[in-house]
Amino acid sequence: MPERMRGLEGALAEALSPSWRQRVRAGRGLAAFADVPEAAEALLGLLLDVEDTAVTRQTAEALARVGSVAAIRLIALAVAGADANQADWLQTGVYDALGPDGVPDVAAACGKLARDPEEVVRRGAADISAWTDGTRC
Template sequence: MSELTGGLEAALVKASSPSWAQRVRAGRDLASFADVSEAVEALVGLLLDAEDTAVTRQTAEALARVGTVPAIRLIALAVAEADDNQADWLQIGVHDALMGPGGVPDIAVVCGKLVWDPEEAVRRGAADISAWADGPRC
């Protein structure tokens, strides 16, 4: 098993842990695998974590820092499915990435690419994320 595959497998195990701290770590570790089909379901589950908002926030931040179309697409899917509380924490996670050290790729540009996504939920979520990225900066 390669180191890459081992890292993915270990993170997938952590994603279903009863420990919120392990799920936070899984969200961070899996973010770089946003384009790997085996990680997609786990990442969306972490973004919509029903038990701890820290998992939602940290996973959204990690994916926003990756900033690729697959990573932002997963946040957009979660935004479309999220309840109001989850959506608030998704927004805070994206904001944390935008305001954090080192900067992130231009999320609004990535969201502009997602307006052509075949899934309506992704297009709707991407519009919300784009508004967050263009909104007032603290």
């Protein structure tokens, strides 16, 4: 099995862990696989983690740092399904990734997601854009 796939398998297993630390590690590890359906499903669960806000925040940060359309789409989907507390931590995770200089790939991804066929994705991308005052996303 190629090393990349072993990393995916390990992170998928950690995503189901009762340990919040392992779930955080899984979110970071899976972010690079946002375009892989199994990883995307696990990442969405981590973004909406009901047990620990650190998992939500750090998974959102990892995905925002990746900045691909697939990664930002997962954050947008999570925003649509999040309660107010989860949305706050998703927003904080995105802010953590953007830093003072922003992440240009996030802006490009949001632009593409504004035309996504799914309404919930478009709404989530609009929320992400509003969080950043439209200057970075």
